[in-house]
Amino acid sequence: MLMFFFALLFASFISFLCRRFSESSDKGWFRSLFVHKVDARKDAHSNLLSKKETSNLYKIQFHNVKPECLDEYNNLEAEVQRRLHQDQDFPCEVVGSWNIWYGEQDQAVHLWRYRGGYPALTDCLQKLRVNKEYLEFRKERAKMLISRQNQLLLEFSFWNEPLPRKGPNLYELRTYNLKPGTMLEWGNRWARAIKHRQENNEAVGGFFSQIGDLYVVHHLWAYESLQSREETRNSAWQKEGWDVNVYYTGKTSPATIML
Structure with missing residues (x-):
C-alpha cells in the first residue's frame, strides 16, 4: 500500500513538471526535442550568388557518342553551331565545344x-x-549517340564571364556535388579562394545548376599544356588559405581534360 502511494505521488510530480515546462515554452519542451529551428533565407541562393548585371543562362550538354561516329558527329555539330551563330533570330551562342581527352x-x-x-x-x-x-540534324545526330544529358546553369558572380581566348588550350572541367543547403557557404569560400587562381588567367568560368541534377557546381579552367596545369596548380598550394579552401571543397567527380 505504501509503495502504491509513493508511485502515485511520483507520477503526480512528473505530471506537474511537464505542465510547467509546457507553459514556459510556446512549442512545449517535448516538441522541442524533435523540432529543429532553421533560420529562413531572405532570398533564393540563385539570386544571392549569380550576377546581377547580366541575365545570362547557360546550358551544358554531355553527349556520349558511338566511337565509330565521333568524327562525323563533330563535323555535323560544328556545322549546326555555325549556322545558329550566323542566324540573328536565335538568341544563343556556343561558349565552347570539346571532346574528352x-x-x-x-x-x-x-x-x-x-x-x-x-x-x-x-x-x-x-x-x-x-x-x-x-x-533533320537531330535525327542524324540521334543515330550517332549512345546517351545524352544536360543541365541549365547560372554563373557565379565572382567568376569571370567565359570569353574567347587565344589557343591552342586544353580545358579542365571539374564537377562538384554539394550537400543540399551548402551552396551559399560554397560561394562564400570560393569568392575568397578564386583570387589564388587568377595569375595565369586559367579561370574560365564557374557555374551552378538550376535545372537537371541539383546542387552541382562546375568549374572550367584553361591551360596551355598539361605541364602548365601542373605548375599552376602547384603554385596555388603555396598561397595562404588555398589549403583550407580545398579542404572544404567537398565531393568531386573525376577531373576531365578536354580539347
Whole structure:
C-alpha cells in the first residue's frame, strides 16, 4: 500500500513538471526535442550568388557518342553551331565545344549561353521546334549517340564571364556535388579562394545548376599544356588559405581534360 502511494505521488510530480515546462515554452519542451529551428533565407541562393548585371543562362550538354561516329558527329555539330551563330533570330551562342581527352572517352561537351535568361531559352526552343533543318540534324545526330544529358546553369558572380581566348588550350572541367543547403557557404569560400587562381588567367568560368541534377557546381579552367596545369596548380598550394579552401571543397567527380 505504501509503495502504491509513493508511485502515485511520483507520477503526480512528473505530471506537474511537464505542465510547467509546457507553459514556459510556446512549442512545449517535448516538441522541442524533435523540432529543429532553421533560420529562413531572405532570398533564393540563385539570386544571392549569380550576377546581377547580366541575365545570362547557360546550358551544358554531355553527349556520349558511338566511337565509330565521333568524327562525323563533330563535323555535323560544328556545322549546326555555325549556322545558329550566323542566324540573328536565335538568341544563343556556343561558349565552347570539346571532346574528352582524359576522362570518359568518346564524350562531347557543349556549353551554350542564352543572353536574356529563360525567355531567350524559351524563344530559341520554340523556333528550333519548327525549323526543318534542325529537326533533320537531330535525327542524324540521334543515330550517332549512345546517351545524352544536360543541365541549365547560372554563373557565379565572382567568376569571370567565359570569353574567347587565344589557343591552342586544353580545358579542365571539374564537377562538384554539394550537400543540399551548402551552396551559399560554397560561394562564400570560393569568392575568397578564386583570387589564388587568377595569375595565369586559367579561370574560365564557374557555374551552378538550376535545372537537371541539383546542387552541382562546375568549374572550367584553361591551360596551355598539361605541364602548365601542373605548375599552376602547384603554385596555388603555396598561397595562404588555398589549403583550407580545398579542404572544404567537398565531393568531386573525376577531373576531365578536354580539347
